[in-house]
Amino acid sequence: MSLYQLFDWLNKQGIKLSAQDGKLHLRAPKGVLSPEIQTILSERKAEILEFMTQNQQKIEKFIDLSAEAVLESTIYPENTATSLGTEPTSIFLTGATGFLGAFLLSELLQQTQAKIYCLVRGSELETAQGRLQNNLKFYNLWNSSFQSRIIPVLGDISLPQLGLTTATFSKLANEIDSIYHSGALLSYVYSYARLKPCNVLGTQEILRLACQSKTKSLHYISSFAVFESSAYSQKIVDENESLSDWEDIYLGYSQSKWVAEKLVMEARNRGLPINIYRSAFISGDSQTGIWKNNDIICRMIKGYIQMGSMPQLDYFLDLSPVDYVAQGIVYLSRQKQAIGKCYHLNNPHPYHWQNLFAWLCSLGYSIQLIPYQQWQKQLSATMRTNQNVLTSLIPFFCQEWGQEKITIPELYQQNIRPKISCQETINTLRETSIVCPAVDTALLKIYFSYFLSSGYLEPAS
Numbered sequence: 001m002s003l004y005q006l007f008d009w010l011n012k013q014g015i016k017l018s019a020q021d022g023k024l025h026l027r028a029p030k031g032v033l034s035p036e037i038q039t040i041l042s043e044r045k046a047e048i049l050e051f052m053t054q055n056q057q058k059i060e061k062f063i064d065l066s067a068e069a070v071l072e073s074t075i076y077p078e079n080t081a082t083s084l085g086t087e088p089t090s091i092f093l094t095g096a097t098g099f100l101g102a103f104l105l106s107e108l109l110q111q112t113q114a115k116i117y118c119l120v121r122g123s124e125l126e127t128a129q130g131r132l133q134n135n136l137k138f139y140n141l142w143n144s145s146f147q148s149r150i151i152p153v154l155g156d157i158s159l160p161q162l163g164l165t166t167a168t169f170s171k172l173a174n175e176i177d178s179i180y181h182s183g184a185l186l187s188y189v190y191s192y193a194r195l196k197p198c199n200v201l202g203t204q205e206i207l208r209l210a211c212q213s214k215t216k217s218l219h220y221i222s223s224f225a226v227f228e229s230s231a232y233s234q235k236i237v238d239e240n241e242s243l244s245d246w247e248d249i250y251l252g253y254s255q256s257k258w259v260a261e262k263l264v265m266e267a268r269n270r271g272l273p274i275n276i277y278r279s280a281f282i283s284g285d286s287q288t289g290i291w292k293n294n295d296i297i298c299r300m301i302k303g304y305i306q307m308g309s310m311p312q313l314d315y316f317l318d319l320s321p322v323d324y325v326a327q328g329i330v331y332l333s334r335q336k337q338a339i340g341k342c343y344h345l346n347n348p349h350p351y352h353w354q355n356l357f358a359w360l361c362s363l364g365y366s367i368q369l370i371p372y373q374q375w376q377k378q379l380s381a382t383m384r385t386n387q388n389v390l391t392s393l394i395p396f397f398c399q400e401w402g403q404e405k406i407t408i409p410e411l412y413q414q415n416i417r418p419k420i421s422c423q424e425t426i427n428t429l430r431e432t433s434i435v436c437p438a439v440d441t442a443l444l445k446i447y448f449s450y451f452l453s454s455g456y457l458e459p460a461s
């Protein structure tokens with residue numbers, strides 16, 4: 001029985017579960033807790049507790065994010081920066097076993113001569129090296145000449161000193177010139193508390209590394225999720241936005257990115273040379289179509305096809321191909337006059353949701369466009385079988401927030417979200433060949449041929 005089936009079943013018996021302080025609490029009507037139920041609950045306790053803790057958002061409705069965004073007072077650059085890292089000899093990269101990280105690693109290897117120290121989770125260097133290599137191979141980016149310049153460092157972003165010994169931390173602090181911080185925990189259902197160690201405290205550890213001994217330039221990967229406060233609704237948000245508003249950011253992931261970016265901004269105020277790169281949804285490679293398949297957009301496409309329905313939303317799909325994002329970041333990071341800034345790597349030519357529906361129909365998939373509430377009911381019904389790729393994202397699609405009782409996907413609609421301007425970024429990239437491809441039929445053709453050839457999607461019958 002899947003967890004969802006189990007919850008459904010317990011609910012029907014009137015049994016209510018909750019998690020607090022790492023313990024599972026249970027309320028049940030008299031006489032319902034049969035020995036059979038007690039056995040199931042005790043056997044699956046750890047799994048249930050894990051799930052309930054991940055969904056703490058429902059419990060932790062209010063978090064004062066501004067109180068969270070306080071950078072440790074000891075984190076100050078120890079020296080003034082001598083070089084801005086535009087021609088680095090040693091780079092420290094996080095997230096290189098991930099999606100964007102693979103493209104950043106490949107781009108850094110091609111555009112610089114530097115050694116790239118990559119922070120990787122694990123216990124053996126050899127395995128870590130293999131993970132980095134396999135990830136590049138998966139995205140079709142591997143080149144054997146890269147091998148000697150990729151240096152794995154075993155660690156964990158969510159731990160003090162990134163899980164490194166003091167000696168290793170100091171050695172890296174003395175040696176590296178630049179840091180690219182792409183590593184993060186991405187989840188649309190985890191709570192802020194669950195994400196904080198990696199996304200917030202981990203960013204603070206990165207800032208500590210950047211400040212210690214030699215002052216390093218830091219390139220921090222952020223997200224437009226930081227603008228989910230209603231204060232930005234309908235506003236034009238450009239690269240110089242100060243990011244002062246945080247009230248009613250509901251999603252744990254967005255909260256963690258807001259707090260982390262504020263810490264980064266504070267470190268910049270203290271004199272650390274930092275660029276911030278905000279991205280919209282990052283989509284597959286615009287040339288090969290290769291895309292991280294457990295990404296939310298891929299799962300939505302597959303989930304709609306599996307369900308035979310998609311919700312009506314007045315929404316523009318803002319997808320930035322991963323090759324554009326990585327090339328943009330690496331180019332911008334190497335411009336001397338362009339340090340200390342924010343850049344917006346969103347797509348100036350997004351795609352309306354309704355067009356995605358038309359596109360799926362044109363491929364022969366049998367899909368209906370239905371009102372959001374109706375679609376939510378259909379999605380909830382998938383809990384019984386757990387055979388839809390969106391089932392584990394039900395809290396994201398169904399949880400209602402605030403006085404307006406609004407779900408996050410509804411919040412992303414055109415009439416509520418801010419209008420993101422990327423004009424300054426485009427102006428800085430103007431002299432280059434780095435251009436964000438429009439989200440159009442040509443790009444979707446590339447993505448869908450990858451989905452089909454990799455077996456991620458079945459062709460329409």
Ligand SMILES: NC(=O)c1ccc[n+]([C@@H]2O[C@H](COP(=O)([O-])OP(=O)(O)OC[C@H]3O[C@@H](n4cnc5c(N)ncnc54)[C@H](OP(=O)(O)O)[C@@H]3O)[C@@H](O)[C@H]2O)c1
Nearest residue numbers: 095097098099100156157158182183184223279280281282
């Ligand atoms: N993808 C998007 O649509 C999108 C949009 C806007 C902004 N961003 C930002 O872009 C960055 C990269 O995203 P992505 O799509 O490349 O994510 P991803 O594919 O999930 O990769 C995340 C990377 O972070 C690493 N990581 C996670 N927790 C870690 C920890 N505790 N210690 C060490 N490494 C850890 C992962 O390592 P493992 O392989 O060990 O898990 C992986 O290498 C993130 O900062 C994200 O917030 C992404």
